[in-house]
Each structure stands twice: as C-alpha cells, then as structure tokens.
Amino acid sequence: xxxxxxxxxxxxxxxxxxxxxxCTYTATGYPSLFWYVQYPxxxxxxxxxxxxxxxxxxxxxxxxxxxxxxxxxxxEKGSVQVSDSAVYFCALTxxxxxxxxxxxxxxxxxxxx
Amino acid sequence: EAGVAQSPxxxxxxxxxxxxxxxxxxxxxxTLYWYQQILGQGPKLLIQFQNNGVVxxxxxxxxxxSAERLKGxxxxxxIQPAKLEDSAVYLCASSLAxxxxxxxxxxxxxxxxTVT
Numbered sequence: 518x519x520x521x522x523x524x525x526x527x528x529x530x531x532x533x534x535x536x537x538x539x540c541t542y543t544a545t546g547y548p549s550l551f552w553y554v555q556y557p558x559x560x561x562x563x564x565x566x567x568x569x570x571x572x573x574x575x576x577x578x579x580x581x582x583x584x585x586x587x588x589x590x591x592x593e594k595g596s597v598q599v600s601d602s603a604v605y606f607c608a609l610t611x612x613x614x615x616x617x618x619x620x621x622x623x624x625x626x627x628x629x630x
Numbered sequence: 631e632a633g634v635a636q637s638p639x640x641x642x643x644x645x646x647x648x649x650x651x652x653x654x655x656x657x658x659x660x661t662l663y664w665y666q667q668i669l670g671q672g673p674k675l676l677i678q679f680q681n682n683g684v685v686x687x688x689x690x691x692x693x694x695x696s697a698e699r700l701k702g703x704x705x706x707x708x709i710q711p712a713k714l715e716d717s718a719v720y721l722c723a724s725s726l727a728x729x730x731x732x733x734x735x736x737x738x739x740x741x742x743x744t745v746t
Contacts, residue, residue: 521672553737560634560721560737561673606672614734616661616725617686620672 519544521607523621530597530628538592538624540607542579548609550574550583550590551618555604564592564605602628634738636722642744648710651741655703655724661685662699663712663735664707665721673721679705712745719743 524539542548552564552574565574570585579594590607607621635654639695643649655662660681665673676695678686681702691698694713699705709716719740 558739560739561723562737563734608672616735617678618673618676618735620674622670622672 519548519611519619521609521610521619521621523605523607523624526604526623526625528624528626530626532599532628532630533596534628535591536594536597536601536626537606538605538626540590540592540621542588542590542607542609544565544588544609544611544619546611548611550581551608551610552579552581552592553606553608553620554607555606555623557603561606597626597628599628599630634722634724634736636720636738637670638741640737640742640744642746643712645714645745646711649707649712649743650706650708651670651720651743653705653707653722653738655705656736658726659724659736660690660702660727661725661733662705663723663725664697664705667719667740669718669719676707678712709743712743714745717743717745 520543522541550569551566553561554564555561565576567574567583571624581590581592604623604625606623608618644719662679667673676690677697679699682699697707719742721740722738723735725735727733
C-alpha cells in the first residue's frame, strides 16, 4: 500500500536558519503530495501541495518540489522564525481521484530565538 | 467562516467504558472524515462519509467503533468498549467533495482521549 516516510525529529534550529525536512513516498500511479502543519493545541492545516511531477508548492516562505524520479517531496524554508515551531506532516492522496490522505509520522520543528 | 468544530476537547475514561465524540463540519461540506492520531504517529483514516453515506470504513475496528452522520451534517464517533490502545487524538475533517486532491480537507482541533 501507499506510505510516506519522514525524517525523525525534533529538528532544532536557530531563528533565520535554513530548514529542510525530508519526505519520501511509495505509491502506485500518480499521487498528489501535501505538507500539513500542526501548531500546538490546534488542528492540522494545509501548508502546501503539488499534484504532478516537477510541480512546486509554496506558501508562507515554505516550498517543496514533487520529484517523481526520487519519489521525494522535501520541505524547505530559507529563514525560519520562532513562530514556525510546529509539527510538520507529509502526506499523499492516490492519483485516481480519491481523497483519502496517507500521512507520515510527522517531524517536530523547534526554533529558538 | 467557522471551522470544523469538535467536542469534547479532552476525555478520560476507564477501559471497557464507552465514549462518544461529536463533529460539526464546515457548512456545505459534503465529505466528512474521522482520523485517529496515536502519539508519535501521523493521522490514520478511520471512516469517510459522503453526505450521510459511508464511502470508506476499511480501517474502522467495527467490533468496537461505530460512526454515523445523520442528515449529512453532524457526525458522532463512538467507542464501546474502550481499550487502552484507543488512547489517541481523534480528528474530524471535512471537504467540499470527495473526488480529487483539489478538495482541501479542513481539520478540527481534535479530541484527546485517554483510556486508563
């Protein structure tokens, strides 16, 4: 079945540092890929998405590129802020029109001033 | 617009007791999802409704879990009897429609269940 693998956390960075959170996937067909963020005490929010190979999703300074050749969708941000501290989830839906999300285990990001 | 509402936010019960969670999706959203998120893991889909019909309940432990969505709006998820391994956060999400990744899922804050 489909699966998503993320790097384990926590990832601890200083403010203004560069962020990369790795995500790789296993899926048949042509899945759509997502990054969700969960701030403390809040529900999951969609951060960005990409629906086909070589697409780049971006939002709030975060970006990720759908790489089919490496089955990856790594999340990056050039300069993190304390307010970016949260848990980040990589996820996919099958490319067949179904909307069921398969999530990775999540990566906690801690940004210190 | 109002987001997905869930209640209660926290619940502590003893094993073998029963518990129910409530979800009110965003107005007009036809599709509703219940996920289970065990500590340290990503959310796992339990059941998906399209209006008041079940689309996917393949991962719902039907011997103890049940869910309904009467009138195609609010939904309740019930566990009876609860086991220790049911301790988790139960997330409700809704989307405009079922098909296609363009229909974003909006998540509620979740209900944290602790079974002792």
